[in-house]
Amino acid sequence: MSRDGLIMRCLKQRNFMIGLALTGIVLAAAILSYFWTPHSPTRINVPGRLAPASGVHWFGTDHFGRDVFSMILVGSRNSIGVGIVAVSIGVITGVALGLLASAKRGWVEDLIMRMADFTFAFPAILSAILITAILGPGTFNSILAIGIFNIPVFARITRGAANAILARDFILAARAAGKGRIRITLEHVLPNISNVLIVQATINFALAILAEAGLSYLGLGTQPPDPSWGRMLNESQTFLFRAPMLAIYPGAAIMIAVLGLNLLGDGLRDALDPRLARSR
């Protein structure tokens, strides 16, 4: 599979292209928010509260008179940041544990996999609430909580994919060439399972954004005055009948980010594994 071929196949995937466009919008919003927002997202202007959408406030204002559009822009930073850090925690730790399990076998593998099962036994969001309840609310703790629950996902996927690769002939050939376990794991196993990991990371990125919104909605995530999509949803519910659009905007932002990343992951999977795409 050459690199050019892969890019061409990606571009032909409708899912991939839609996903790329939606993710691109969210990413562009986050980058833009560092340089420009129409108003300060934290400036309170009580007389101008709950204003409808207009030329001045594109998405209107909330119950403190803050500009919703600016808050959405800055909130995307928060979602993307939490996603990146939480997924990185999951990927780095999970992949290392998964590779260790498949390279060592025996009791090491059993121990790691039973720990993964143990973590899976609790619903992720419930455990995240537990962790933030113990450590206290805040962006950092919610990242940690979400990251911890990404670890077993990646540990399992890595181990499964690595075990399949370890059974292949070229691993035996690599051993016959005198390579040790660590070298074989890093040079032969990891590059061969990277496509599976990339796809999973994309999908878990979406789940992390959703989880962060969930925690913030419950008041355990990002704290005021930093804008967060989840907390905007929470604050808007009191005014659901007076200003329904206040809930629609952050909801739509979350939906665009999650849908975009899921489509991107789907498209990547089909592009990386053409057999799967054909069988659908």
Next chain:
Amino acid sequence: MALLAVDRLAVHMPSPRGPIPLVREVSFSIEKGETLGIVGESGCGKTMTALALMGLLPDGAVPSGEIRFEGENLLAQPEDRLCKLRGNRLAMIFQEPMSALNPVHPIGGQIAESLILHRGLYQTDAMAEAVRLLELVRMPEPKARLAQYPHQLSGGQRQRVMIAIALACQPDILIADEPTTALDVTVQAQILDLIHDLVDELGMALVLISHDLGIVGDITDRVLVMYAGKVVEAGPTVPLFDRRAHPYTRGLFGALPDPGRARGSRLYAIPGTVPDPWLVPGGCAFADRCPLVEPACRDEIPPNVEVGSDHRALCRRTDLTT
């Protein structure tokens, strides 16, 4: 001292029914520059013997006996010592060139890796050496190949790359496990010629594993015939091919297609199948399929009879096969 001396090598695989013998009492030795063929049908323990030599037996398989490489018992060595020998002093070529190369790395890097690992060469020197090795295995346009991925090569070319990797550190012993089985006939001949020439040129010892008697007869000095995990006949190639002292060796030769035979006549096949390893009978393992069987064959372990100079067969009826 022989370069490689194998003494009563056995390989057992544990199972709920007790250990299954896959290789039993295999003994042989190879001198520098010598070529040894191991023949036998599928499941006779050829590949297990080769993997035992490399220390690459599948998880769980337990070897016993001795494998002495320059006097050092390989079965007693720790893994990191074996890693230093593998690919450096002992090298192996596999049956399936299609799957024995890593699909995600260009072949240049795969050849250079061994040189960097064992010889401590720098990347650029290793790449230059990789070009020389590709020339050595007569790969057309060696320089241009370095950046190619395995899927861009034909089966024969991939096997040439495998040979180049195996030869990278000029090993003392090359083990070739059915190196041409997956290739078509014309490519087969080219690859065999190549292996034969390189063994002569570089003075390596060769262990050639094959079920193809023609191949083994062409390029080996000595032959082991294996059946159900045991060596049933061993000797210098030419006398062994002439004498065929063990009835199983005769059966193998009988099963070769003969272009001169009448059209439509049936090919000869040895009756029956190889016994399952855990059901190997107490006496001669070949007794149930042997045309010369007598009652004693089933009860007593057959004697190791000297039928010629340095030529032995594990059979009590060798007097009938002259």
